[in-house]
């Protein structure tokens with residue numbers, strides 16, 4: 001497959017490996033573009049630019065989400081969690097889960113899962129696991145939790161009899177209510193022992209209904225439909241779990257680092273929370 005030339009001034013893209021459709025925008029590559037990466041194609045950049053037109057805070061939101069994810073990983077790795085199952089992992093640049101976790105404890109193990117085949121290709125460009133730990137990349141869909149739990153990469157990396165941090169960062173909004181996202185989360189957590197954690201984030205329209213609706217429409221037009229959810233709807237994903245302080249808040253308000261600037265909530269528009277699976 002020949003990759004189209006990038007538009008003038010746009011970053012270069014990776015060569016498109018066989019099996020990767022570069023004619024349809026994909027959320028992982030759109031986000032990669034917004035965060036300054038090069039693992040994206042013209043169709044992704046165009047869809048991302050259209051979304052940025054209606055949602056100018058998207059870049060701020062994506063950056064804040066990544067910072068939330070880093071703070072949560074550091075906290076959990078620091079309290080003894082050594083296993084991370086990151087579903088909807090995306091195409092990170094520097095701040096990989098294993099890079100952050102293994103800086104705290106080199107023995108940490110991370111199983112990355114995403115439904116975009118480019119994620120597996122991109123993984124080859126990422127820093128490797130520390131020798132004491134382990135990292136795997138699997139292509140699978142969140143809507144098939146049993147397949148994820150049985151995936152050889154996941155099983156070869158994680159011991160599911162020991163606590164795991166289930167990471168669902170900015171991915172649940174790609175799952176419509178009709179596919180029962182809360183049920184998918186329950187199925188995944190049911191396979192994990194007490195002391196496991198759920199780390200999740202989710203875009204919302206709570207702070208700007210008009211822009212939220214425009215973003216939803218832009219996603220539909222780009223072929224990447226999204227389902228923004230309210231605080232109450234997002235909180236429902238944590239039913240039966242023990243929420244860590246400060247509970248469900250904007251990602252920028254979740255245990256911010258000292259001195260960290262707090263952007264306007266209308267730019268962040270993404271909730272985050274961390275919760276523990278009780279005994």
Ligand SMILES: C[S@@+](CC[C@H](N)C(=O)[O-])C[C@H]1O[C@@H](n2cnc3c(N)ncnc32)[C@H](O)[C@@H]1O
Nearest residue numbers: 028088089090114115116141142169170171174
């Ligand atoms: C917005 S990105 C978030 C990436 C990363 N978790 C973060 O927070 O920066 C959403 C990711 O979820 C993946 N994704 C979307 N729908 C999915 C599904 N049904 N199953 C697995 N991954 C999915 C996309 O390919 C993309 O990599």
